[in-house]
Amino acid sequence: MEEPSYPTLDLSRRIGVQWPNIEAARTFSRETLDILKCALADSDSDDTSVVVLGSLGREEFTSGSDIDWNLLVDGIADPNHHALFLDAQKKIKEVATKSVGREGTFDAFVSSHDLIHRIGGEDDTNRNLTRRLLLLLESTPIGRSIAHERVVKNILKRYLLEDLSFWRGTTVHSHHIPHFLLNDKARFWRTMTVDFAYKLRMRSGQGWAIRNIKLRMSRKLLYISGLVACFRCHLIFPEEGRESVFGDEDLRLEVVNVVDAIFSDKPLDIIATFGIEHAHLYGTFSQLFGAYDEFLGILRDEERRKHLETLAEGSGDHDPLYREARAMSHRFRDAILEMLFDDQSELGLLTRLYGVV
Amino acid sequence: MQPLGFSTGALALSDFRRALRMLQDQPVSVVELSAIREHELIPLLRSLDDLDLSQFKYVSIHAPSSFSQANELSIFRELYESRDRGWPVIVHPDTLHDFSLWRELGDLLCIENMDKRKPGGRTIRELELLFDEFPDASFCFDIGHARQVDTSMTEAYLMLKRFSSRLRQLHISEVNTLNKHDRLSFVSILDFQEVAHLIPSSTPVIIESVVAEDQIGAEICRVQRALHAPMEQVEAS
Numbered sequence: 001m002e003e004p005s006y007p008t009l010d011l012s013r014r015i016g017v018q019w020p021n022i023e024a025a026r027t028f029s030r031e032t033l034d035i036l037k038c039a040l041a042d043s044d045s046d047d048t049s050v051v052v053l054g055s056l057g058r059e060e061f062t063s064g065s066d067i068d069w070n071l072l073v074d075g076i077a078d079p080n081h082h083a084l085f086l087d088a089q090k091k092i093k094e095v096a097t098k099s100v101g102r103e104g105t106f107d108a109f110v111s112s113h114d115l116i117h118r119i120g121g122e123d124d125t126n127r128n129l130t131r132r133l134l135l136l137l138e139s140t141p142i143g144r145s146i147a148h149e150r151v152v153k154n155i156l157k158r159y160l161l162e163d164l165s166f167w168r169g170t171t172v173h174s175h176h177i178p179h180f181l182l183n184d185k186a187r188f189w190r191t192m193t194v195d196f197a198y199k200l201r202m203r204s205g206q207g208w209a210i211r212n213i214k215l216r217m218s219r220k221l222l223y224i225s226g227l228v229a230c231f232r233c234h235l236i237f238p239e240e241g242r243e244s245v246f247g248d249e250d251l252r253l254e255v256v257n258v259v260d261a262i263f264s265d266k267p268l269d270i271i272a273t274f275g276i277e278h279a280h281l282y283g284t285f286s287q288l289f290g291a292y293d294e295f296l297g298i299l300r301d302e303e304r305r306k307h308l309e310t311l312a313e314g315s316g317d318h319d320p321l322y323r324e325a326r327a328m329s330h331r332f333r334d335a336i337l338e339m340l341f342d343d344q345s346e347l348g349l350l351t352r353l354y355g356v357v
Numbered sequence: 358m359q360p361l362g363f364s365t366g367a368l369a370l371s372d373f374r375r376a377l378r379m380l381q382d383q384p385v386s387v388v389e390l391s392a393i394r395e396h397e398l399i400p401l402l403r404s405l406d407d408l409d410l411s412q413f414k415y416v417s418i419h420a421p422s423s424f425s426q427a428n429e430l431s432i433f434r435e436l437y438e439s440r441d442r443g444w445p446v447i448v449h450p451d452t453l454h455d456f457s458l459w460r461e462l463g464d465l466l467c468i469e470n471m472d473k474r475k476p477g478g479r480t481i482r483e484l485e486l487l488f489d490e491f492p493d494a495s496f497c498f499d500i501g502h503a504r505q506v507d508t509s510m511t512e513a514y515l516m517l518k519r520f521s522s523r524l525r526q527l528h529i530s531e532v533n534t535l536n537k538h539d540r541l542s543f544v545s546i547l548d549f550q551e552v553a554h555l556i557p558s559s560t561p562v563i564i565e566s567v568v569a570e571d572q573i574g575a576e577i578c579r580v581q582r583a584l585h586a587p588m589e590q591v592e593a594s
Binding site for chain 1: 473474479480506507508509510511514515518534551552554555
């Protein structure tokens, strides 16, 4: 059997630690993706992609996870796409143990047009924003991936080609930061935090503890990995030669392709790739990934997960498991701050200039 | 100026003589003789000595896009007989079964990238596998196919970069949702302009847009805009 290999595992080996829950979730995710691939073998085409998001998309799937998915359509409209959607829905339900959320963001038929054309403005609804950003940050296509790849690249093209300062570089430091993309990610992160309060109200506090911990961990990971990926768009090009790449209009699609490759990694792997290159931060990454491993450990443990899912609102301060999880989220946050404000790498300066205001 | 011309199949399906007559007074210097249907091949090849191709400085032959494995050897032999003319033979990779046969054509074997209906030859990854099998083959870049597979044009960009040394000729048309070769539209012209700088000015351009005779000149103008003009000069047409 082939030895698994991905940046997070590579980082753990370099540091000399193990993150068993991350590894187990990754293995379980890949097994589940294989099952889905078989189940949906006749459902794919070059105009449509069944796309999984959420924990399965990030390859952090556990036995208690639901399967967030969409049928992405990028091609000629065909009434039979509805039948395809129903067929895929039936097959995915047979694999999933839990039903998806109530907001209608997932388990839905999604046209590429709104995702590509409606960025910002009145028509960019909360749902459209969420679908678009999750497509960039944590999506995995099942089966043929041509439609998925095409839509992702077209969304990235909009963010990058319409961002003049990305190509020109910032005035003082000549940083090539995709501001349009970065700001939309920040907007999405803040939207998730606001929606946390909204859902709390709409569900009368039901499930508040698990959602709170997910906000502090997996949702925050999405934002941070997106931030690091945006900074990587600048850092990945060696200093000598960087200006000639960004200054050459003929190379713009080359840069789009590089950015696409950066974002195609899983969120943990985006951070791990940065970690591998910065040995002086191994202690920080050990804390960051260690905390995340604990988080997945809770989600993999049915009893502890259930406990957080049913904990009454307002009782967290007296609940040992919730307090343990909150402390874990503080370790995660502190490690993130150490990484982002590290001055030995260029990340500290980039965070201060573009990640704060 | 980019050498431009048409595929005879686009102008007059199955009637290459009529297509060549339609091109007589047009400002074209290249042509692709199409035998896209299997039954067109023998009549075309048997007529080559009689055709007046003196206006063309570049000629290629498009092999049938579909034939049975049982007929592969005879089709190959017919095409191989014409090798001394030095004309590239444009092939759809999914039609090739006995690779050792086709390798004998060397760089006259010109592999075209495919539209999204086909099982392979559509993306840079799939083309790399093919060129591993046919290391001497040249490349017919179908920009309409590449756009149909990936409208972001990054796949087209990567193909042109990766296979620049193999690039022998260009196919251009808008490949519509029915996979038909249509005339260029405002949007396809803008898309093609994004990678036009990667196409050497000496590369023969074969127009595959299916157009009526009185539209040949207009389509040539659209192709010229797609391959040369800056974006702001393109007007909706």
